[in-house]
Amino acid sequence: MNRITRREALGVSAGALTALGLTAAAATAAVRPPRTSPDPSAGAAGPGTGDTVNEVYLGRRIRITPGTGGGHHGGHHSPGLPTVRIDGQELHVMRNADGSWISVINHYETYADPTSLARAAVRELQGSDLVPFGGAA
Incomplete structure (x- = not known):
């Protein structure tokens, strides 16, 4: 009988969730709008x-x-x-x-x-x- 232990199941789940989170973070960074410079009419000093x-x-x-x-x-x-x-x-x-x-x-x-x-x-x-x-x- 080849049964998976709880520890092994949690390890696999944690790995899968980490990979999913990293993929989502990379996708979010890819669609982020580019930085733009301040409006030239704005005050420079703040x-x-x-x-x-x-x-x-x-x-x-x-x-x-x-x-x-x-x-x-x-x-x-x-x-x-x-x-x-x-x-x-x-x-x-x-x-x-x-x-x-x-x-x-x-x-x-x-x-x-x-x-x-x-x-x-x-x-x-x-x-x-x-x-x-x-x-x-």
């Missing part, structure tokens, strides 16, 4: 200096405008935060005490400025739409 950013990154439109002082997201955030939008949807951003930035997409990784934060959010979204903050659909 929103930390009060400039407006308007660029296409990995096929997604990023717009960052300086904070106005009236608050954010219905007025429950500190005034002066920039407004970061990805394809017209606002990305909730926060500034840390050390001057770094985080977003609602990833609270565990910090970024030097809102532009690099928005680009990281685009990569993290992997083509998905940004859902409005607050759960209202």
